[in-house]
Amino acid sequence: MNLNTSTPTHIPVLLQETIMALVVQSGGHYIDCTLGGGGHAAAILEHSSPGGQLLGIDADPEAIKIARARLEAYSGSTLLVNENFVNLQAICYKYDCLPVHGILFDLGLSSLQLNGNGRGFSFQHDAPLDMRLNPNQELTAADIVNTYSETELARLIKTYGEEGYSRQIARRITQERPIKTTLHLARTIERVIGSRRGRIHPATRTFQALRIAVNQELEHLESALRQAVNLLGFEGRLVVISYHSLEDRIVKQFMQQEAKGCICPPGTPTCVCQHTPSLRLINKKVITPSPAEVQLNPRSHSAKLRAAERLITQDGQYKTIEKLCFSVEVKANGWRRPTLLKRLQQAFSTA
Numbered sequence: 001m002n003l004n005t006s007t008p009t010h011i012p013v014l015l016q017e018t019i020m021a022l023v024v025q026s027g028g029h030y031i032d033c034t035l036g037g038g039g040h041a042a043a044i045l046e047h048s049s050p051g052g053q054l055l056g057i058d059a060d061p062e063a064i065k066i067a068r069a070r071l072e073a074y075s076g077s078t079l080l081v082n083e084n085f086v087n088l089q090a091i092c093y094k095y096d097c098l099p100v101h102g103i104l105f106d107l108g109l110s111s112l113q114l115n116g117n118g119r120g121f122s123f124q125h126d127a128p129l130d131m132r133l134n135p136n137q138e139l140t141a142a143d144i145v146n147t148y149s150e151t152e153l154a155r156l157i158k159t160y161g162e163e164g165y166s167r168q169i170a171r172r173i174t175q176e177r178p179i180k181t182t183l184h185l186a187r188t189i190e191r192v193i194g195s196r197r198g199r200i201h202p203a204t205r206t207f208q209a210l211r212i213a214v215n216q217e218l219e220h221l222e223s224a225l226r227q228a229v230n231l232l233g234f235e236g237r238l239v240v241i242s243y244h245s246l247e248d249r250i251v252k253q254f255m256q257q258e259a260k261g262c263i264c265p266p267g268t269p270t271c272v273c274q275h276t277p278s279l280r281l282i283n284k285k286v287i288t289p290s291p292a293e294v295q296l297n298p299r300s301h302s303a304k305l306r307a308a309e310r311l312i313t314q315d316g317q318y319k320t321i322e323k324l325c326f327s328v329e330v331k332a333n334g335w336r337r338p339t340l341l342k343r344l345q346q347a348f349s350t351a
């Protein structure tokens with residue numbers, strides 16, 4: 001297949017693997033929750049044509065602008081929304097986009113954001129300490145760095161950055177305040193840890209922690225995954241690419257939990273949770289980029305792709321059909337077959 005849809009500015013990661021994991025098919029309906037430069041979206045549209053449709057979401061208005069230009073050829077089949085994916089379900093209801101065949105999350109930041117767009121995501125370029133994906137949001141990285149207590153800062157850097165020197169860095173930051181720019185913060189951290197630390201810059205983990213905190217990345221991811229499952233039709237695919245262990249742990253645990261039957265604590269004499277599996281894992285082992293891809297695109301080195309398929313158990317289906325057919329709503333509206341079928345289809349996506 002021809003997947004040569006990369007741009008010179010952001011190279012989509014694990015592109016071929018993503019298209020295969022989503023099982024993109026002609027006429028399919030897909031959601032790209034992290035549109036970025038539109039690289040994955042372009043490939044999804046190409047492979048779902050004719051008749052494919054794509055809802056693209058990004059919290060960053062700049063990303064929407066860039067992706068809109070890139071996907072112009074498919075403007076009749078795309079709907080691009082500047083929103084946070086934490087509102088995924090509401091967005092889909094608003095635009096009547098459900099159930100869908102596949103949902104993609106390609107987490108983190110695009111090269112367009114990392115390459116110094118003036119929002120302070122990277123210490124490679126000097127910029128104000130901002131780090132908001134959406135500039136309309138209030139809290140910035142500068143607010144955290146300059147107003148949080150030393151204890152709060154240390155906890156944040158440890159939890160979201162998995163940084164061993166969190167307390168030392170937090171103390172130095174509070175001594176150095178006010179810190180308003182990326183380079184000032186990076187140099188402050190270098191003074192604690194030194195300017196070299198293996199392969200990564202000493203400020204990497206603190207920058208990651210701040211970005212996660214500013215954008216509530218982990219909370220939003222957990223919530224969006226839950227919503228995504230409910231939007232997938234039968235056998236629909238959920239594909240997530242993550243770039244650090246905190247994200248990947250959330251994705252892995254979520255998929256494993258949803259693929260299980262009973263989730264009662266071990267030792268519970270009889271099942272009280274009545275949990276039924278809603279997902280089937282596609283790849284038990286995580287998919288990572290080949291050495292050739294990493295060489296071509298070093299930013300892909302930490303990528304991990306996990307995929308799962310929407311499962312709707314027979315038991316769940318029968319209960320839903322029964323509930324719907326005898327529901328007051330059906331009787332009151334005197335729904336005929338097509339409406340009832342549409343409702344059933346929607347219900348199966350949420351059963």
Ligand SMILES: C[S@@+](CC[C@H](N)C(=O)[O-])C[C@H]1O[C@@H](n2cnc3c(N)ncnc32)[C@H](O)[C@@H]1O
Binds near residue numbers: 011058060085108109
């Ligand atoms: C790695 S990039 C995606 C690149 C894209 N797949 C491509 O091929 O061009 C991640 C994108 O997700 C967006 N993003 C991150 N968290 C988000 C959230 N909670 N809601 C919406 N968009 C988000 C970022 O703004 C960024 O543009």
